[in-house]
Amino acid sequence: MFTGIVETTGKVISLEKKKSNLEIGIECSFVNELKKGQSVAHNGVCLTLENIKGQGTRDKGQYTVTAVKETLDKTNLVKLKIGDVINLERSLKVGDRLDGHFVQGHVDCTAEVKSIKKEKGSWLFKFQVSNTKSQVSSLIINKGSICINGISLTVVDVENSIFSVAIIPHTFKHTNFSSLKKGDAVNIEYDVLGKHIQKIISNQSV
Secondary structure (H helix, E strand, C coil), X not given: CECXXXXXXXXXXXXXEECCEEEEEEEECCHHHCCCCCEEEECCEEEECCCEECCCCCCCXXXXXXXXXXHHHHCHHHHCCCCCEEEEEECCCCCCCCCCXXXXXXXXEEEEEEEEEEECCEEEEEEEECCXXXXXXXXXXXXCEEEXXXXXXXXXXXXXXXXXXXXXXXXXXXXXXXXXXXXXXXXXXXXXXXXXXXXXXXXXXX
16 A cells, blocks of 8 residues: 655666566665565556665665566556656555555556646646546546556546646656656556445446
8 A cells, every 4th residue: 555655766777578577677765675575656556576686785776576467558667668767655654644645556547648738836737548538537536636657646627538637846856747748658546435436336326
């Protein structure tokens, strides 16, 4: 379980196809605090740490994770290139403050960046969701929570399959939002509470 508050960014240093899976090498600043088997959100995708290198040194260490075919089919990890910046968050500790919202690290779909507008002191990003209009209208609500590339954000507006979020300077500077451009794909995780409510309502209507 995560909160959608990105701790740091990492850099993709290796990509190796292994049958239908993809092994991803990440360089980041908190490797000394990691251990094998931990869960870390990568652009909002929960992945398990495997090999860890560089612990105990002053330089940035590195580790590997594996994304299986199901993950590659539903997320933007399949489009990663060496040198890409990726948002990272370790799992939530019991007793910590919940600054974002409950995020599972289970991406529902991707969305495309439709426009980026710089405003006074912020940026307005518009996204078009790749799955059906009915899902968007029922799971994304004005001023509701949504997770984009692992970042907990508040929806500004939603119309049909397009919704917008406002990005403050801190988020823009400390996440990979600063490298996004029109046409890029981002990972979307809907609010888990909204998904449960939708499931209950749909079962009642059967």
